[in-house]
Amino acid sequence: MFNTKDDKQIKSPMVFSSPSASSSSSTVNIIGPGTQIVGEINSESDIRIEGKIKGTIHSKAKVTIGTSGVVDGDILCDSADMSGKIFGKLEVSDMLFLKSTAYLEGDITTGKLIVEAGARFTGSCRMGVKEIKPSEKPSQNQIQKKEAI
Numbered sequence: 001m002f003n004t005k006d007d008k009q010i011k012s013p014m015v016f017s018s019p020s021a022s023s024s025s026s027t028v029n030i031i032g033p034g035t036q037i038v039g040e041i042n043s044e045s046d047i048r049i050e051g052k053i054k055g056t057i058h059s060k061a062k063v064t065i066g067t068s069g070v071v072d073g074d075i076l077c078d079s080a081d082m083s084g085k086i087f088g089k090l091e092v093s094d095m096l097f098l099k100s101t102a103y104l105e106g107d108i109t110t111g112k113l114i115v116e117a118g119a120r121f122t123g124s125c126r127m128g129v130k131e132i133k134p135s136e137k138p139s140q141n142q143i144q145k146k147e148a149i
Contacts (some may be wrong), residue, residue, distance in 0.1 A: 033068050040119050043053070047077075074106075082119075 027045035032036060035051035049069040057063060058075040069084035073082045079094045084104040090096060093109040100118035108125040115121070 031069075065102075 004117070017138050029043055029045060029047045030042065030047045031047070031051040031053065033050045036054070037051070038054045040056045040058070041047065041053065042058045044060050045094045046064070047057065047059050047139060048064045048066060049057075049071060050066040051068075052070045052072075053071070053080045054072045057075045059075075061077070062079045062081070063075055063077040065084040065086060067083045070087075071110060072087045074089040074091070075086065076091045076118050078092070079096070080090065080092045081097045081099065082090075082104065083099040084101070084124040087104075088106045089110045090106060090110070092108070094110075095114065096108065096110040097112070098104065098113070098115045098119040098121060100116040102116075102119040102121075104119075104121045105123060108121070108123075108124045110125075110127055113125065
């Protein structure tokens with residue numbers, strides 16, 4: 001009666017938020033296998049996805065996509081461990097870890113990147129410090145002077 005084999009699906013433009021930033025260290029939001037969410041997710045704490053998400057994920061903490069997890073949308077977070085499938089842009093301010101079962105179609109912007117053997121990735125990757133403005137880039141003369149030293 002209460003246990004059905006059908007996937008649970010939430011379709012709405014609603015925003016999911018954790019109650020407070022102070023509990024972010026101990027709170028983990030879990031989207032389990034068989035669960036589908038369509039919409040935007042905002043969280044102050046960690047998120048683990050084993051189900052399917054269609055939409056944008058914003059987290060001020062860590063996002064983990066498990067081996068059964070699928071995300072069709074952008075992910076913006078502090079750190080990330082990816083084992084499932086991601087179709088969208090990843091913006092990770094600290095460290096992105098693509099595990100051996102990860103499949104990613106999209107662009108990456110991250111501070112640090114670790115890629116295990118077997119991970120698959122199609123797209124561009126920008127890593128390290130933020131982009132340098134053209135006026136801050138060294139000229140060819142400055143580069144040649146440094147090489148001569």
